Amino acid sequence: MATITRRLSQPVGKKGTRKDPGGYRSAQEWFAKSRRLHLLQDRLARQRADRQAGRVRVVRGGKQLARARHNLAQAQLAEPERPQRWEAGRWFLAADGESGKRFGNETIRITPDGQVSIKMPAPLAQHANAPHGRYVLAARVRFAHRGTEWADRIEANRAVAYRIHLDTARGRWYITASWQRPAFPAIPMAAALAHGVIGVDTNADHLAAWRLDAHGNPIGNPRRFAYDLSGSADHRDAQVRHALTQLLHWARTCGVNAIAIEDLDFRAEKTREKHGRRKRFRKLISDMPTSKLRARLTSMADQTGIAIIAADAAYTSKWGAQHWQKPLTTTKRTTTRHDAAAVAIGRRAQGHPIRRRTAPPPAPPERWTGASDRSGRTGRPRA
Structure with a gap:
């Protein structure tokens, strides 16, 4: 918006510089850009109003799944499969880790032998099947990629974040573990x-x-x-x-x-x-x-x-x-x-210059030796 406003304020056809663009080429382009500026201002006003009202217009996976819905043939999807993917895009459970807690996460806890337990919220406490309001899953998990590094972190009760999600193509549930690596000191x-x-x-x-x-x-x-x-x-x-x-x-x-x-x-x-x-x-x-x-x-x-x-x-x-x-x-x-x-x-x-080292200049006449130069002249060093 700032760039368009600046270009609209300049005369039509004015040339710009390397850092600052000039005016628009024709009156028709100037008119089209003025309309675009009004559209951008309207969009900005709506976004600011939504932010002040606390309204969020974001749906997880909505754009990609909406395109697949309108192009089922290209996406190789049947009509019964589309609702499953749409719902699976929202069927996930994620919890950030906490250092100092047992196995690095209090909400989703995974033991070294792969047992997964979830801390149930108060409205669902009656569904817990383990002490302290926890629900233990029947399946065991293992991490094939960086499993040793994950085991070292949970043994030391360091923070590990987990995310449980459904893969509709394979019909299986997966759990993903992630953690933040410490920053390495800068070397000289x-x-x-x-x-x-x-x-x-x-x-x-x-x-x-x-x-x-x-x-x-x-x-x-x-x-x-x-x-x-x-x-x-x-x-x-x-x-x-x-x-x-x-x-x-x-x-x-x-x-x-x-x-x-x-x-x-x-x-x-x-x-x-x-x-x-x-x-x-x-x-x-x-x-x-x-x-x-x-x-x-x-x-x-x-x-x-x-x-x-x-x-x-x-x-x-x-x-x-x-x-x-x-x-x-x-x-x-x-x-x-x-x-x-x-x-x-x-x-x-x-820290070196990009230019290559140039050849040294030819020796001056007072530095001539007995050998002949390009013109065929010979000489000796002067006293």
Whole structure:
């Protein structure tokens, strides 16, 4: 709304700058944007009124299930299955953990041997089948993934959150355990960069990485970790997690203790008001999962002891291609702009300039030796 208001106040056809967009191109576009501004103001007024009244218009899984209801053939659902999924989206029980309580959770308690008991509320206390108003489930549970870490936490009475939900496709109930990992202390920059760094360039479909030594020189060949961001949210999240896992494994294999990545944030840069009709560019930056990659990489790197360095992304692609793409291209290796940008990001994180060291100037005439120079002249050093 602030951007549209500012552009409406400028004359039609006025050119903008790199940081501030100008006016709209035509009177027709100006009129359409003025109508859009009124619509946005009305939406904002309704949201503020709902917030003041304490009204929440959110339904868990409502949008996805509503689309499946109107497209049963594409969703491969029959009419009896749709209500089951709709109800199962609300059939869940969740409880946060509490440190110091027995097995880390007072509401949903799971013993080391897999026994699940639920603390019944006061209106349902008559349904308890165990002492102290608890209901013990007949089934036993086990955690195949990180089960040892979960067992260590509950043995120490540390907080563990649980969520019980129904999977209608399989017809089974599942319980999910989650906990918060302690924050690792930040290591000094000199210690993190002692064995070099891996520069990473973020793109819409892959991560371009290159290893640099302690002096900022590229080592070996570049690596590319691809991911596919099409499909469901779970599929996209799995693709990002798989690419980051490969990156971290490669870093551990190389013995590098730091990964340098661009500090990108396109939340305020991918709007139509910022880039106008550049649809391809807006789609490009919208497809790049910058915030998800940064959050995932930070959380996953904490467990491997690898430091993450956020480098300034200004001109890394441009200067990397200008100074590093051609020198790093050989007859057996083709260096792309993204690979050269990874080198630029790594050098910037190390504190080195992106520009390569230039060749020294030719020796002055008073430094000539007996050898001939390019013009064929010979000389001797003067006294």
